[in-house]
Amino acid sequence: MAAVHPDELLLALSDASEIGLVLIGEDGRIALWNAWIAKASGIDTARALGSRLAEMFPEIAGTRIESAVDQALSTGMSAVLSSSLNKKLFKLTHEGRTPAHNEPMHQIVVIKPVAGRDKSARSCLVQVFDVTPMAHREALLRQQARTMEALAENYRLSELHNRAIVDNTADAIITFGEDGAIGTYNPAAERIFGYDPYEIVGKSIAVLIPELAAKDGRLRIAEFLDERHEVTGLRKIRATFPLELSVSAMELGGQQLYVAIAHDITERKAAEAELRTQKEWLATLINAMPDMVCFKDGKGRWLVANQLLLDLAGLEGVDYQGRTGFELARLARGAVEVLSSTADAEERAWRENRAITTETQFATQGGAKVFDLSQIPLFNDDGSRRGLVVVGRDITERKLAAQRIHHLAHHDSLTGLPNRILFQERLRGALAQAKRAGHKVALMFLDLDKFKDINDTLGHHVGDLLLKAVAKRLQRCVRETDTVARLGGDEFAVVLTNLADPDGASNVAETIIASIADPFGLDEHEVSTSTSIGITVYPDDADDADALLKNADLAMFRSKAEGRNTYHFYVAEMDAEMQARKVIERDLRLALGTDQLELHYQPLVDMSSGAITGCEALLRWKHPTRGWISPAEFIPVAERTDLIGPLGRWIMHQACVQGRDWARQGLPPLKIAVNLSPAQFKNHQALIAMVSDILDQTGFDPALLQLEITEGIAMQNIETTIEVLRTLRSMGALISIDDFGTGYSSLNYLKRFPVDKLKIDRSFVVDIGLHPDNAAVVKAIVNLGHSLGTRINVEGVETREQLDFLLGHGVDEAQGFYFSRAVPAADFARLVREKSPYALTVEAVGA
């Protein structure tokens, strides 16, 4: 083996080295650059040798490596540097398995001074160790350590959580062994059972839950395992309470162990009991209710229904829960309308979020029923449909009552005809329709002539029967579309619709008059009556209801004024008459107490002596512009107003004063007849007081005062009439019945009337020679009067023939133009003085 040069040996050794070796000479230049560092740095030895370190690794300028090398060279300090702490060490490459795995080298650099031969001259050896694999291993180690720590932390937290759960749960958690001895006992168990741990740990679980032990004291855990059971717990204070218990078995360290988790369900049981009670109440309540009740879910399926609904729908025995109304309708044996008809209302209730009530009618075994069905929607918090409450109220009775009330409000209870209210509605309806169609409408007012007399004489019962019968006949006289109404009393109205011309109305009026004229057989009475009709036509006479009503009234008034039992169409003059009457009323008011009014006196001639034995006082009105006005024109006006009171008083007072004056003037005693109007007679107490007053004031002899009432007045309210007449007679006055023969005097009543004189109506006298009937009537009345002890007077004697007839038939007294018309007081006195007595028989003989 050849000797090797020491330098070559050094180089060979250094190149064989597994670390980087760089020797820096005292001049700071690289003296050794081994193969390892050449490879790791990529800088070959030739290039490195003689250079400065910083030229090879520019990145180390100003770093600790540089200063460490300097210090080693200058002061002999050694230094260690690692990639862990130093960001910039040498730029070297760690060679991986493949070039792709090459990476920056994790290095440890050791810098050491090397003493030279001369003590002061030092070199510096730089050794570089590649610790990249170690860095990788440590990184992995760190990663694993962190993972372990995280797991440990996790375990620690989980332990804490479990502990917290066991400590803070509301459930009692108790572990016990195979012998039942309690091992652990959590705070909730302390709360629930009342024992402190030291009191109970080691004792048997059966102390707390007696059911866990059989009678022989052995535990019977098996039957409680893995399933929840409701058991009874026993508190320290010996109170029992309900528990929900679950027991699970586990093995710990070879020991069999049980965990009991017990939940105090006292409150839940109480709530359940409460809920059961409430359910019971609800069930009792909804079944006791007279209404149908049903709860449905959000899809309209039935949940609960009460008995009433099940009965009505015929769902007895049907499993209705979970089915919809439509499905149930197929199964129902009763009123299926209740089930199927409400779908729309349900949908609306939900959509509009409000209760929807519909009226549903359906047939039941008990007849047709009407129900108000209310659908009340319920919603979940999120607005989805939760359910529906259906309540159905039987409103059948209410509907019937309402119908009855409506009928009563619009119909006359006696005749069943529409009343005034309905009549007015119908009239307006007819007018509106006629206006559209261009037709005419006729409105008729009619009343029964002398109905009051019939009522008074035959009684209200018969009067009512008559009204009912009239109502029927009236309805037969008109078409279905027409309206017959009773306006009150004996007043009726007829609305004829769709008239082409007024002739149609007159035809109906004639038919009605004929129909009413037929006698009525009422309760063994045969009653005859007649009717007066006023007719007005839309749109000929007026185009509104109020005007038509007024017109018809006026027209009817005309028919009555013209002798009744007839009809009149309204004509414009009727309005004028009305106006005229108003004028008369006003003028009469002004005339009262003035000399426009005066009394005239018509002599009453005694038929036996021919002497004037008295007079009838008759009112005369000399109107300042119109001259004499007929009493026929103004007396009815006074009668219809409050004027009759003062006027009547004035007449009587005037007559009595006059009678007294005549007596003072030396005339023979003269009876003065004064007419009492129906209006005066109606207020009979005022009448009696007035007569008494006037007699007192004037000192006129009552025996000379003759009070005349018409037969019509006398027959109204007969008992009162009799009473009043008696009183007047007791004061000394005489009573006579005027217009006798025109009314409906019942002889029975007449007999009881305290009457001194009957005055035969002039109508019987006018054509006395022509009508034998009238003569017969006069004869009969004379006989009647005389047999009742009354005198008979005849009015309207105008001719000698009449006088002779009356003389021949025993009439006691006569008056009329034949003797004298009514004359002023002075003229009358002259008549008495000069003409009385009339020579009756002489002239009769002479004739």
Next chain:
Amino acid sequence: MIPFVGEVERDCVTEILNVAIGQAASSLSQLVEDEVRLSVPFVDFLSPSEAAARLERETQGSDSVAVRQRFQGRFYGDIMLIFPERKSLDLVRHMLGDQVPLDQLTELEQEALLEVGNIILNACLGSLANQLNMPVESSLPSYVRGRGAHILDLGAPKAAAEEELVMFLHVDFSLLRKDVHGYLAFVMDIVSARHFVDAVSAYVNGRLGA
């Protein structure tokens, strides 16, 4: 306590060491690119057994780690930077910015601690040499782990141990907003210690003379 130096020398040693430690702090600052402050509140001259007892007491009997370097010059010996083990973990991991749940230093971490120790010890020795104007060389640092007595046991014969002196310094570190404390120990034989003190006296006299 060995009445080895007078009050004046003692203060002077403290001052010189403070300057040296300041130098070390500056070097460390450069490395971690953050301010590092080190201070030396006191210096004690102890026998090895006293130093071991002190260390045991201060570390409450738990393990410590130390970075040790030999130094050579007119005086020579070992210089050690000692940390309670827990603190060394904190210090290194803090400097590496990596908190790993491992209760011992890994190899690379040991290397890092060695480097930190090396920086401080070199700076310290360099500064001493510079101030006392007498060259000092240092060896590479080594890593020692164990209880107080073991750390300070340099393997010298028992008899020789009686001839040794420990200059014990408490060092407070404040780096990266974290406080760590450690100890600096110069272990020298009596001759070296005498040289050291003489050098300090000369330095003091020189300063006084100046």
